[in-house]
Amino acid sequence: MERNLKVRAVVTSVKPLGDIHKSVSLFSPESGLIYATVYGGRKGKKSSLAPLFSVGDFQVYHNPVKNEYSIIEEDCLFLPQNINTDIEATYTASYFCETVTRIKTDTPQMVYNLLVSALLALEKTPENRRKILIDYTWKLLNISGTAAELTECPSCSRVLPENEVLYFSTSLMSPVCRNCSDTESIVLLPGSRKYLIYTQKMSFEEALSVQLYETAQERLIQTLLRYVNAFCRYPLKTISSGML
Ligand SMILES: [Zn+2]
Numbered sequence: 507m508e509r510n511l512k513v514r515a516v517v518t519s520v521k522p523l524g525d526i527h528k529s530v531s532l533f534s535p536e537s538g539l540i541y542a543t544v545y546g547g548r549k550g551k552k553s554s555l556a557p558l559f560s561v562g563d564f565q566v567y568h569n570p571v572k573n574e575y576s577i578i579e580e581d582c583l584f585l586p587q588n589i590n591t592d593i594e595a596t597y598t599a600s601y602f603c604e605t606v607t608r609i610k611t612d613t614p615q616m617v618y619n620l621l622v623s624a625l626l627a628l629e630k631t632p633e634n635r636r637k638i639l640i641d642y643t644w645k646l647l648n649i650s651g652t653a654a655e656l657t658e659c660p661s662c663s664r665v666l667p668e669n670e671v672l673y674f675s676t677s678l679m680s681p682v683c684r685n686c687s688d689t690e691s692i693v694l695l696p697g698s699r700k701y702l703i704y705t706q707k708m709s710f711e712e713a714l715s716v717q718l719y720e721t722a723q724e725r726l727i728q729t730l731l732r733y734v735n736a737f738c739r740y741p742l743k744t745i746s747s748g749m750l
Contacts, residue, residue: 518603661686
């Protein structure tokens with residue numbers, strides 16, 4: 507493996523590493539998640555390297571002995587401003603970044619494209635963050651191969667009429683009919699189900715332009731967040747902290 511690499515990536519987390527350095531995680535279209543160190547990254551010139559939620563081309567050094575990556579330089583392609591000045595948009599972006607670190611994927615390119623699209627949309631219209639959260643989450647569940655068709659029950663294969671309310675099966679990690687569910691608390695109402703079916707094959711941007719009533723949005727978000735938590739096996743921090 508080459509020691510000096512050029513990696514295009516999103517900065518998905520930034521943490522202090524002692525008093526002087528910082529540790530960052532990057533999500534790249536080729537390799538998915540990469541953990542890297544910015545030596546001297548907490549002070550001086552290097553502190554501006556790899557800001558959270560930025561997208562850039564990173565010059566990375568790989569130490570084969572320690573199997574460790576360190577960031578030398580960043581050519582920044584996207585530096586969020588609106589996201590960072592809006593606390594709720596910041597929480598939403600943190601949730602996006604946490605999901606990509608938790609979902610196992612064979613298609614990091616698709617996950618990367620979705621993550622960048624969601625961050626750009628959030629930067630452009632932070633006030634639209636609830637709708638962006640819905641379309642991002644539904645697309646992510648589809649990319650990761652976990653989303654059900656929602657037209658028939660995945661457990662008993664019964665075709666589901668349009669007006670039927672769906673429940674959730676935590677063992678199947680999917681919405682199912684009432685008979686097949688093992689929980690009463692998560693429901694998918696007919697209007698929300700219609701929306702999910704309608705937008706399932708669309709691109710993220712296309713789905714974003716489809717209207718959804720605000721009251722339906724909040725209920726659907728609760729369902730989708732439970733769906734993601736079930737899929738990730740244990741709760742995401744950004745969800746369990748109540749930030750969303
Ligand atoms: Zn069923």
